Amino acid sequence: MDIKTKVKTNRTVNLILFLGVIVVVNLISSNLFTRVDLTENKIYTLTDATKNVLKNLKDRVIVRAYFSEGLPAQYAEYRRIIKDKLDEYKVYAGDKLQYEFVDPSDSLGKERARADGIPQVRINVFENDQYTARNVYLGLVVVYEDKKEVLPVVTDISWLEYELTRAILRVSSPETYVGYVTSNGTPDMQKDVPAFVQMLRSQYNVMPVNLDRPVPKRVSTLILLQPTEDLTDSQMYNLDRFVRRGGKLALFVDKIHADFDNGTARKLNLDNLDRLLANYNIKINNDIVLDRYHVQITVPQIIGSVIRFVREDYPFIPIVMNFDRTNPVVKDLENINLIVASSIDTSMLPNSGLKYSILARSSQYAYRMKDHYTISPNYQIPPEMYNESNIPLAVSLFGKFKGMFADSSDTSTESPETKIVVVGDGDFVKDKFLGRDAARNPNMIFALNLVDWLT
Incomplete structure (x- = not known):
């Protein structure tokens, strides 16, 4: 069956609708996330x-x-x-x-x-x-x-x-430094992710890192969050050298950039980052994972001169509940929301010699949008199209990683045992998706668990 798309020709209606999406997405966490009693469920x-x-x-x-x-x-x-x-x-x-x-x-x-x-x-x-x-x-x-x-x-x-x-x-604890990449079009630490940075600073020393220069030696864990500009060759070398010396790496990466202002989505050119990840036996796909288990959002509809608000399904923000319950990072999470997430290709990992865990997957009923990207609430697919299951969305890796570069000043071709985590989304830690109680939002707990495991 063909995918059905509802089309409205009135651009004003669509603009109002997407402004409504932005407003409602800000409130998603307060309506959706289930609070967990730590003393009973031992989350974190x-x-x-x-x-x-x-x-x-x-x-x-x-x-x-x-x-x-x-x-x-x-x-x-x-x-x-x-x-x-x-x-x-x-x-x-x-x-x-x-x-x-x-x-x-x-x-x-x-x-x-x-x-x-x-x-x-x-x-x-x-x-x-x-x-x-x-x-x-x-x-x-x-x-x-x-x-x-x-x-x-x-x-x-x-x-x-x-x-x-x-x-x-x-x-x-002794002083531990976590680096946050500020180059390559990443979100602003103070404007876009202040709650995440504040929570990190409650336990670690957080410092900005520009990949145009070598990663400072005191940084033990580096976070690359939602880059919109590809790595240059020298930046790729600096990142690879960081891993080769035993640095831990958190990659929260969007392959498809979602613009909630106008409801469009486009593929990002991150070819060099793809090359680096392939060297580590992992790949983030150029797709968007939609799931039958998803949020609802409130959007405005204009009927004549009247505006009314209605609830609509929004499969672009899955409610992720399918976790590796043997892994302490996620075993006690109830759910998280990923925002226009891409799938992760793990097919190279079984023969890589690395230990790995697929931390989070889609439900049994998922669909991957591989082209003609959109994030419009008007976009609908019939239930039978949700025919993929257990799609990887977040992965942790542990072991010795092969380096891409070696020169006379640094001849190491393999890292000592270290760790990398990959999540096919970067929006999930942004303030606008965390709600008022950001510190206790399950997305925040998930992100902090990942950094704690790395560090």
Whole structure:
């Protein structure tokens, strides 16, 4: 059966429609992503990660909890849960972790809270048949040697282990540098991906990297996010040399550039990047993966002089739920959304000598758009066209990678054991697709898991 495309000739209608797509896409995460209780589902592999962090502490970590006395039942329960969690931490850390609960009700306690950066917060308390406002303390501080991390207000226990373990990692880990490529038309760190960069900076030192120059030696992990301009030969050499020295590489790459302003899509010329990836036995295809499991968006329709808003299917943003459940990076994720993603060709990997994991795949009902690219909500295909299954969308690689270049100053032709991750999409970490609670968006958790695994 031929693919059916609904066509509207009114350019004004289409422009309004695509402006509507942009607005709604900004809200997708808040309507779609399912929040996960970390203490139950252990997303971000927190239980195993926490044990490893605590077992490998080199010196003593001190946790100070500032919780007011006489809190309402909900917050009093928080205090108990925090104490139980800290007792559990001590099982694995032994004498390398100490904690205390500080009573901030007197002047000495208030002064200690102020010095540790724990603020008073106002809560409403129902007593004597009425609500009254109280100023209370609900914070934690983690101290290691001369470094300190503050959790100023703990109001969501489901994220306690994640936040606490991240704070311990932040103060106890040696300085690690993650590079973000700023050349080749990548998204602006401050305008396009500030939430992602901010989350990275909460654990790592993040520095911009221009591939026109060699990657600085202190960078251990490099992120190449959504390049729109191909690598030059010298840039390809610098990137390959980084991998040959053992650097870890995250590639979040769009092969088809989606323009949500006018609903068009076009193939990007990334031939040199393709050559480099082929040398590493991986390929990102020039296609768009559509999936029967996808988001709905709200778009405006003009009927006469009336504008109304309707919900329409949008298979260009799949709801990805098909993960490698044996891999700690993704095993506890419920779903993520990839935005106009391309498929990944893994056919060279079985004979490459590399260890690899197909982290995320399409559902059993997917379709690959291989030409005549569009991202219009008007584009429809019949159900029987969703006849491909388990299409790779994200892959991790581990092993010794063959170099493309060698010269008199660097004769190494193979890297030491290192890691590369490839995702056929770069939009998934942009602020406009993460929603208001970007830090806890599953897309963000997925991206941070990848960087943590690499680093």
